[in-house]
Amino acid sequence: MEEVTVFQYNLVYNALSFTMATFAAATLFFWLQRSQVGPNYKLALTITGLVTFIAAYHYLRMYQSWTESFEVVNGAIELTGQAYNRAYRYVDWFLTVPLLVIELILVMRLSQSETIKRSVLLGGAAALMILLGYPGEIQDEVGLSRFIWGALSMIPFLYIVYALVSGLSKSISDQPQVVRGLISMARWVIVGSWLFYPVVYFLPFVIPMDSGAAYATVEVGYTIADIIAKAVFGVLIYVIAMRKAEAEGTAATTTAAAR
Amino acid sequence: MEEVTVFQYNLVYNALSFTMATFAAATLFFWLQRSQVGPNYKLALTITGLVTFIAAYHYLRMYQSWTESFEVVNGAIELTGQAYNRAYRYVDWFLTVPLLVIELILVMRLSQSETIKRSVLLGGAAALMILLGYPGEIQDEVGLSRFIWGALSMIPFLYIVYALVSGLSKSISDQPQVVRGLISMARWVIVGSWLFYPVVYFLPFVIPMDSGAAYATVEVGYTIADIIAKAVFGVLIYVIAMRKAEAEGTAATTTAAAR
Numbered sequence: 001m002e003e004v005t006v007f008q009y010n011l012v013y014n015a016l017s018f019t020m021a022t023f024a025a026a027t028l029f030f031w032l033q034r035s036q037v038g039p040n041y042k043l044a045l046t047i048t049g050l051v052t053f054i055a056a057y058h059y060l061r062m063y064q065s066w067t068e069s070f071e072v073v074n075g076a077i078e079l080t081g082q083a084y085n086r087a088y089r090y091v092d093w094f095l096t097v098p099l100l101v102i103e104l105i106l107v108m109r110l111s112q113s114e115t116i117k118r119s120v121l122l123g124g125a126a127a128l129m130i131l132l133g134y135p136g137e138i139q140d141e142v143g144l145s146r147f148i149w150g151a152l153s154m155i156p157f158l159y160i161v162y163a164l165v166s167g168l169s170k171s172i173s174d175q176p177q178v179v180r181g182l183i184s185m186a187r188w189v190i191v192g193s194w195l196f197y198p199v200v201y202f203l204p205f206v207i208p209m210d211s212g213a214a215y216a217t218v219e220v221g222y223t224i225a226d227i228i229a230k231a232v233f234g235v236l237i238y239v240i241a242m243r244k245a246e247a248e249g250t251a252a253t254t255t256a257a258a259r
Numbered sequence: 260m261e262e263v264t265v266f267q268y269n270l271v272y273n274a275l276s277f278t279m280a281t282f283a284a285a286t287l288f289f290w291l292q293r294s295q296v297g298p299n300y301k302l303a304l305t306i307t308g309l310v311t312f313i314a315a316y317h318y319l320r321m322y323q324s325w326t327e328s329f330e331v332v333n334g335a336i337e338l339t340g341q342a343y344n345r346a347y348r349y350v351d352w353f354l355t356v357p358l359l360v361i362e363l364i365l366v367m368r369l370s371q372s373e374t375i376k377r378s379v380l381l382g383g384a385a386a387l388m389i390l391l392g393y394p395g396e397i398q399d400e401v402g403l404s405r406f407i408w409g410a411l412s413m414i415p416f417l418y419i420v421y422a423l424v425s426g427l428s429k430s431i432s433d434q435p436q437v438v439r440g441l442i443s444m445a446r447w448v449i450v451g452s453w454l455f456y457p458v459v460y461f462l463p464f465v466i467p468m469d470s471g472a473a474y475a476t477v478e479v480g481y482t483i484a485d486i487i488a489k490a491v492f493g494v495l496i497y498v499i500a501m502r503k504a505e506a507e508g509t510a511a512t513t514t515a516a517a518r
Binding site: 013014022024025032033035072073074075252253 | 290293298299301302305306308309312313316317320340341342344346347350351353354
């Protein structure tokens with residue numbers, strides 16, 4: 001990596017700390033509010049909180065790794081020689097990305113067999129996508145290996161997009177009217193926020209990405225994509241669960257509208 | 260920054276530690292008592308505790324950053340070269356300030372559509388206010404840039420004040436008699452404690468603020484404003500939730516008045 005300015009260093013530092021706080025708060029929110037959604041949606045909220053919990057842990061580790069990689073000497077940033085550990089992101093995604101698609105499937109409350117089938121297929125594809133991307137990420141240079149692993153990783157990615165956009169349409173139209181729009185929005189939040197990751201992965205083939213500015217942009221970009229894919233998506237799952245539980249009469253609250 | 264005395268260093272040090280303990284204790288209070296308010300107010304108390312949880316985290320980080328910025332050498336304070344990270348305050352406000360106005364809206368228990376509308380408008384304005392203030396805060400000098408960003412930040416601030424003071428009056432008069440005064444007080448606590456922040460922001464235009472005394476005053480002042488805006492305000496929200504739940508017959512306790 002080339003030189004990182006104090007501004008870039010602080011930007012990433014603050015972004016990592018901010019995101020850790022966001023995920024920790026989101027986890028507590030999902031698990032506290034889990035008591036309110038009625039028994040059929042508790043599993044969905046348990047997993048929604050697990051995703052942000054795992055992410056909070058990895059953002060804490062990334063924050064530590066970032067501060068250990070650099071030191072401020074006379075107002076300039078110097079490398080300590082300890083490399084920033086990018087593997088934390090892949091380890092995090094390997095755990096959380098399959099769980100994210102399972103959240104969406106669970107909150108839809110499909111039949112048991114369909115829930116299992118879709119969870120295994122979509123969750124398995126999500127895990128495979130991360131597994132195939134990682135060997136390309138750790139190549140020393142931006143070359144054929146990175147490209148091939150990335151291209152292989154795109155196969156499960158495109159399968160997931162296809163399954164969410166096309167395969168889920170029938171099931172969504174069977175959902176109660178009150179949540180149909182929200183569930184459709186949730187799958188587009190997945191597709192939209194996930195698109196950021198392959199863009200970053202393939203960007204080095206187009207423009208050199210070893211400047212401090214590019215490095216900081218990628219870190220902040222991943223961070224924003226993670227917040228949308230996990231915390232914002234999780235709040236959507238929570239709202240869907242509440243609305244469905246209310247419609248089914250199993251929510252703990254009485255709706256203000258029903259008064 | 261100019262010289263900080265040992266007294267000033269210790270004052271800020273103790274204020275940051277005190278506030279961290281206050282927010283951690285407040286968080287536990289809100290979440291423990293959440294079980295007592297009846298289902299309709301649990302979401303308000305979940306979020307009240309989230310605000311103080313996020314603040315406790317940032318005060319811990321500020322405390323660490325403060326102790327890493329200075330060292331005591333032969334009874335005098337010297338800079339270590341690592342700057343005190345003021346961004347933690349803005350990062351904290353970016354998360355907590357929108358949640359604070361949402362607390363107030365939730366405890367009022369308006370209709371679902373009005374709750375969503377007011378949360379989005381007021382929460383969005385609060386986030387925008389913080390976003391616009393930060394670029395001015397990090398300018399190297401007290402000049403036109405700081406002034407313009409600050410002035411832009413005042414637009415959403417004034418909108419929030421207007422919406423709380425005028426826009427909420429009708430809804431407050433629809434609240435049960437027993438909490439009308441408390442809810443009105445809660446909005447004035449928001450307006451009053453928030454006024455401190457723009458005053459500090461614009462003060463450097465009037466008097467030089469780079470002395471150790473001014474620096475310590477600002478840190479302690481922010482700390483007091485934060486305690487009022489988050490913990491004291493949160494206790495008000497809790498009392499309102501309890502009173503309303505009692506009036507609706509959904510509180511876990513029986514009211515002393517009813518015995």
